[in-house]
Each structure stands twice: as C-alpha cells, then as structure tokens.
Amino acid sequence: MQIFVFGYDRYDTMSTSVMLSDEAIPHTVLCHTEEAREKFIAAGTAQADQIVATGQPRGLANNRNAALDMMDTGEWALFLVDDLKSVTTVENYDTRRGSRRRRRIRERGGIRRSSAYGM
Helix, strand or coil, X not given: CEEEEECCCCCCCXXXXXXXXXXXXXXXXEECCHHHXXXXXXXXXXXXXXXXXXXXXXXXXXXXXXXXXXXXXXCCEEEECCCCCCCCCCCCCCCCCCCXXXXXXXXXXXXXXXXXXXX
C-alpha cells in the first residue's frame, strides 16, 4: 500500500508530510512542477526523496491520476490532503456495541432494510 500526499502551494505550512516523516511512515508527496518541488524542499516541509513533480497540469484530479499511474494493479493507496495535524484511530470501530455497521448487519439479517427514501 502506498500513501500519497497532494501538495498545493502550502510550501511553509504543509503539515501532513512532516507528521508522517516524524512517525517514519513512508509516503510520496505529489506536486505539479519542479519549481513547486524545490519550494517544498527549501521550506523543509518535504524531503527530496519523498516528493515528486508530476508535470501534470494544475488540478487535484490530474495528480490523483498520476498517483493511480504509480500504483500496481489491485494495489491499495491512501490519499491525504496536505494540511493534516493528527490522525486518530478508533479501536474496534466495526464491532463496538451500538455501532452503525453492527446495527446494519443485524437489521439485514432480519431482512429489514431502509433508506433515506423509505423504500
């Protein structure tokens, strides 16, 4: 699995790459141009071996497609914004008593389904 961070003009304030680096989590920062890449490196918010200038036209969709091109078929990835401050893990999210997922599973077992439209 790969982790991609989409950098966009937050040269001095991009926090996601810094946070991941502090935890020694491998990741790739994608930006559009070599000029932007050099600015992120100079600001210290991305390391040279972690940032790739895609050469794509500006726009998140273009860099998302570049990330997809960097992945193997069937590979999973995590796409992150460039301004995260922290990440929280919720233990046993799907098995907690009263969780929505558990409730849905129980309801479906009784063939009781509902939707926002009452169908």
